[in-house]
Amino acid sequence: MKQEKITKFIKPEEANRKWYIVDAKDQVLGRLAAKIARIIRGKHKAVFTPNMDTGDYVIVINADKVRVTGKRESLKTYFWHTMYPGGVKIKSFSELMATKPEFVIEHAVKGMLPKNRLGRKLIKKLKVYAGESHPHAAQKPEVLSL
Template identity: 65%
Template sequence: MEIENIGKITRSAKESEVEKKWWVIDATGKTLGRLASQIAKIIRGKHKPYFTPHIDCGDFVIVINAEKVQVEGKRVEKKEYFNYTGYPGGAIFRKFKDLIKTKPEFVIRHAVWGMLPKNRLGRRLIKKLKVYKGDYHPHSAQKPEKLELPYS
């Protein structure tokens, strides 16, 4: 018994066929979680019609004004980031309000990393995120386009 060729084939994208663009997103007044979920979607490539889960088909994202990102309600005071040095008594808890002043890049990168796959592809994708404090970024040679996010 032979199966006839219907002619419809699901085609996977190849890494060499993927077009990668550069986007600039202004984080001023944006909510951290909503911003991070949209950035993760762009970095992963889910907005493209030829998205393939095991291929890096996403775009590069530049986030400017990272220090102006916001969180809702009492999270400014209560949200904590945890780090453990590996030594007894080496647990470090840092609050959002302190980190946003000293390392605003870490806050956005940490939120996006939580929304990417935890494997080799995810580690490769997070390198496509460039976060900067203030308006300046050194990627003007890549000719990034400004991207207005649908919800903030």
């Protein structure tokens, strides 16, 4: 009798989820976001399943100290529309870093996740804070050096 090869699919409740903390100080934005997206998606695990949430939680601190290379500090722009006539809003990277530095990392990571209901579920596993402190000490996050 022939041996059948069976792919093991785990259930979402069987996924062993951990909490990681990442310090964004002096990290390049795109490289940091790519590594965070990989952890949130669960691609670093042997039990990765593309259609399931098997990833871990990531806490990012010092989001206000993230950097970009070259002239992106002045040239990179963020665009959105309010859905009202003439409602185009454009802000530069440096303007957003002054007001909402968390949004910059969230936006970069969100762009690297799937564009479907799984992606909308996964982005909730990212917690970004501008300073050193965070309210997730009870989860006992492990320090992750990227």
